[in-house]
Amino acid sequence: METSLLRQRQIVPELYPVLGYVGVDWLIRNSSFSYLAGSWDELAFLGIGFILVARIAVYRLSPRFGAVFPAFLLYLAIMLGLFLFNSPDDPAGIEGLRVMV
Helix, strand or coil: CHHHHHHHCCCCCCHHHHHCHHHHHHHHHCCCCHHHCCCHHHHHHHHHHHHHHHHHHHHCCCCCCCCHHHHHHHHHHHHHHHHHHHCCCHHHHHHHHHHHC
16 A cells, blocks of 8 residues: 555655755865855756746646645735835845745
């Protein structure tokens, strides 16, 4: 029974870059490409997003929003409100918003 459950699970290609993040980050920081250490993760995030959008387009997937989605929208609205009304320094506020969301 356990093997049939494993066969039913679909492999999500977006997870491969996520799982390899720690190893790739360590390799980049300890190589001659250490100047990329600050920006490679944003490029990886964009790549993951591109793969996700491409899969949605190719397989004609429709998004499924779970019970956590309204809570996430509330969190996003609160963080955006804090940025708009309490941030004395816009670049620092944008960076904080990016990190928290």
